[in-house]
Amino acid sequence: MTKVSKKEETRKRIINAASQAFRSNGYAGIGVDGIAKEAGVTSGAFYAHLGSKEGAFEVALSVGLDEVITAIPEFQRQHGKQWLVAFSDYYLSQSHRENLSxxxxxxxxxxxxxxxxxxxxxxxxxxMKEIVALVAQGIEGDSKEECIAKGWALLGVLIGGLTTARAVASIKTADQIATSIKSAVINIAGNIKESTT
Known part of the structure; x- marks a missing residue:
């Protein structure tokens, strides 16, 4: 096991802080000083590692989408034909709805x-194309194109559904939205493939 250098640890801490800050506050809602403070570093250290606020957002975006790229095959391996049900349950769960950061x-x-x-x-x-391709591998269709189209539809419904569920005031309404979205996702997907990995 390789020892992580202090510089690498600091960079990772800054990226994690930036990622959570942008997810919670949006790009305009947090500045370099705020991200540096969350990471426990100086603004100078922030600039030394990520160059700019825009640079931090690019890294945070890449890291955040890579999390999904890692998660989908994991759901497919662990849950087999039930992977999309399990993924939707997690994605629209109250804990995920309430955890912006x-x-x-x-x-x-x-x-x-x-x-x-x-x-x-x-x-x-x-x-996003990489994410859609992973989703498409886990559903059945008459062609690769059909599976890709279903993949875009599934992601659009899930992303929009989570956004809407987060925006309403009551948990009861959010739960109704989540249930409706999960049902729509399963209907769009149709037959689910068993993971071959």
């Missing part, structure tokens, strides 16, 4: 990407 980057950061430069939108598109 550690919640899914697809939901919290997508609206922020809309207002960024094309380079970041290209990064987002590349990662």
């Amino acid at each position: 550690c919640g899914c980057a697809m939901t919290t950061l997508s609206p922020e990407v809309v207002r960024t430069k094309p380079q970041l939108q290209s990064l987002y598109e590349e990662k």
